[in-house]
Amino acid sequence: MSFDPRVFRDACGHFATGVVVVTCLDNSGTPAGVTVNSFTSVSLQPPLILFCLDNEAYSKQVFADVDRFAVNMLSGAQQDLSTAFARSQADRFEGVAYTAGRAGVPLLTGALCHLECVVEHRYPGGDHEIIVGRVTDLSIERPDERPLIYYKGRYDALAPRSGS
C-alpha cells in the first residue's frame, strides 16, 4: 500500500452520499441506532440493501444480535439526528420522535423514507462488517423534501433543481 489510510478516506470522501440512521431493537428490546453513510441498494429482485459497520464500534455488537433493522433516510432538516446517532455512549433516542414498525423496530419521524429489513447476509469487509438486508416493508414519507448530504467529511445540501 503506497498511500496513507487517511488519504484513502479523503479520496472516498469525494463521493457524495446521503445519510441514514439504521435502527433496531437490541437484545433487551431497547431501541438502538447508528448513523451511517455506507448504505447502498444492492438488488431489486429480491429487494436487498447493505450497510457497513466498524468492527470496533459498540453498534457492531448491538447489530450482531439482531435479525431485523430499519433504514431511516435523513432529510436535510435532520442533521441533528445524524449527529445524535453518531455520538458514543449517549442515549441516542433521548427526545427523538419515532413510531414502531411492523416488527417493533423504531422508525424515525421526519425521515424521507423507511425501509424495514431482515438480515439476509453478513460478510467480513476488512475492518468493517457488511450487513445485507432484505426489505420487507417500506414507506416513502416525504417525497418532496431534500436529503441530508455528506461530502468530504462534512454535511452538505443539494443545490435546487434547475429547470424542473
Ligand SMILES: Cc1cc2nc3c(=O)[nH]c(=O)nc-3n(C[C@H](O)[C@H](O)[C@H](O)COP(=O)(O)O)c2cc1C
Ligand atoms: C455522516 C456519518 C456517517 C457515518 N457512517 C458510518 C458507517 O458507514 N459505518 C460505521 O460503522 N460508522 C459510521 N459512522 C460513525 C457512527 O455513526 C458512530 O459514530 C460509530 O458507530 C461510533 O459509535 P458506537 O461505538 O457507539 O457505535 C458515521 C458517522 C457519521 C457522522
